[in-house]
Amino acid sequence: xxxxxxxxxxxxxxxxxxxxxxxxxxxxxxxxxxxxxxxxxxxxxxxxxxxxxxxxxxxxxxxxxxxxxxxxxxxxxxxxxxxxxxxxxxxxxxxxxxxxxxxxxxxxxxxxxxxxxxxxxxxxxxxxxxxxxxxxxxxxxxxxxxxxxxxxxxxxxxxxxxxxxxxxxxxxxxxxxxxxxxxxxxxxxxxxxxxxxxxxxxxxxxxxxxxxxxxxxxxxxxxxxxxxxxxxxxxxxxxxxxxxxxxxxxxxxxxxxxxxxxxxxxxxxxxxxxxxxxxxxxxxxxxxxxxxxxxxxxxxxxxxxxxxxxxxxxxxxxxxxxxxxxxxxxxxxxxxxxxxxxxxxxxxxxxxxxxxxxxxxxxxxxxxxxxxxxxxxxxxxxxxxxxxxxxxxxxxxxxxxxxxxxxxxxx
Ligand SMILES: [Zn+2]
Numbered sequence: 001x002x003x004x005x006x007x008x009x010x011x012x013x014x015x016x017x018x019x020x021x022x023x024x025x026x027x028x029x030x031x032x033x034x035x036x037x038x039x040x041x042x043x044x045x046x047x048x049x050x051x052x053x054x055x056x057x058x059x060x061x062x063x064x065x066x067x068x069x070x071x072x073x074x075x076x077x078x079x080x081x082x083x084x085x086x087x088x089x090x091x092x093x094x095x096x097x098x099x100x101x102x103x104x105x106x107x108x109x110x111x112x113x114x115x116x117x118x119x120x121x122x123x124x125x126x127x128x129x130x131x132x133x134x135x136x137x138x139x140x141x142x143x144x145x146x147x148x149x150x151x152x153x154x155x156x157x158x159x160x161x162x163x164x165x166x167x168x169x170x171x172x173x174x175x176x177x178x179x180x181x182x183x184x185x186x187x188x189x190x191x192x193x194x195x196x197x198x199x200x201x202x203x204x205x206x207x208x209x210x211x212x213x214x215x216x217x218x219x220x221x222x223x224x225x226x227x228x229x230x231x232x233x234x235x236x237x238x239x240x241x242x243x244x245x246x247x248x249x250x251x252x253x254x255x256x257x258x259x260x261x262x263x264x265x266x267x268x269x270x271x272x273x274x275x276x277x278x279x280x281x282x283x284x285x286x287x288x289x290x291x292x293x294x295x296x297x298x299x300x301x302x303x304x305x306x307x308x309x310x311x312x313x314x315x316x317x318x319x320x321x322x323x324x325x326x327x328x329x330x331x332x333x334x335x336x337x338x339x340x341x342x343x344x345x346x347x348x349x350x351x352x353x354x355x356x357x358x359x360x361x362x363x364x365x366x367x368x369x370x371x372x373x374x375x376x377x378x379x380x381x382x383x384x385x386x387x388x389x390x391x392x393x394x395x396x397x398x399x400x401x402x403x404x405x406x407x408x409x410x411x
Contacts, residue, residue, distance in 0.1 A: 042087025094213030121199030128205025170207035174383030
């Protein structure tokens with residue numbers, strides 16, 4: 001009975017939630033763009049169950065999720081990579097999201113496991129190197145859809161979705177959107193568990209091509225196992241589709257709310273939304289004072305990209321000095337100073353965060369200098385971005401830029 005009362009209360013909250021201020025509160029803010037990607041389609045059925053095909057489940061949940069957002073969040077633009085049963089290549093899906101300058105990319109899939117018809121639960125994935133064989137096999141299965149594409153070897157630069165060796169490319173990551181992706185993935189799992197009452201199979205990393213090509217926070221959701229008859233029936237029922245899409249929808253609301261609060265307060269902790277343009281100061285910044293005695297970094301001409309900056313100060317962290325650096329790469333293992341992923345850059349530094357080595361290039365108190373440096377590196381590292389440190393600790397980039405601006409306007 002208590003359970004029933006809770007259920008009714010929960011149903012009421014769900015019913016009212018769309019009308020709650022969560023969506024309306026920020027209608028004046030910048031339009032938020034979400035791309036919903038129903039996995040597979042057309043001649044690519046995805047995983048096949050006893051009574052259904054993955055592509056149809058994915059599409060039903062994607063459309064339901066999109067309609068929930070469209071009807072309740074007037075400040076959100078919803079874009080589908082497909083809204084009917086058609087084949088869309090993986091690169092094209094990412095291209096749709098990139099062209100739309102989406103704020104979030106949600107790819108919807110259904111899991112399957114050979115020789116197991118009892119495993120249950122939903123999982124959410126972000127881009128990274130799979131930590132286990134089982135995780136790798138999920139990425140392999142989802143990436144193998146490129147085999148349906150003509151000329152996939154050229155399009156995906158010789159990537160073989162079924163060869164474990166191919167997945168080495170996911171070892172070196174642009175980590176620009178990682179923290180936001182992991183945050184959204186965690187909320188999705190939380191809501192699957194508490195709202196949808198699904199078995200929580202957690203947040204994982206995997207080498208998914210579609211996520212690699214998307215230049216925004218992005219996740220891939222595995223709704224459940226089509227190979228488990230009970231889950232297959234559930235995912236094909238109206239109740240299942242409604243419940244799962246509502247779980248992702250409520251996670252979306254929470255994520256968007258968090259995003260807008262951080263954005264509005266200027267305390268956005270992720271670097272992906274920093275302006276990354278030269279900050280106007282009065283008088284203009286002309287003095288660059290390195291914290292440590294200026295020591296020009298060795299520069300080595302390379303044939304791979306444009307000129308490397310001639311001098312690079314390597315300041316050490318000092319009291320209350322903010323040091324800006326350009327982050328170029330993240331990796332699960334430590335790389336030697338001359339590793340080929342550094343593309344000839346000398347003096348690459350690193351710090352540890354979230355169990356990853358994060359590699360930076362250049363260092364200066366002058367934010368504008370790092371903006372120019374980052375621009376000069378775009379030929380080598382498309383996804384590079386600026387990070388800030390104070391007393392040797394990473395700090396909020398927007399707060400660092402604000403301090404830089406304040407300090408230089410005072411002079
Ligand atoms: Zn799939």
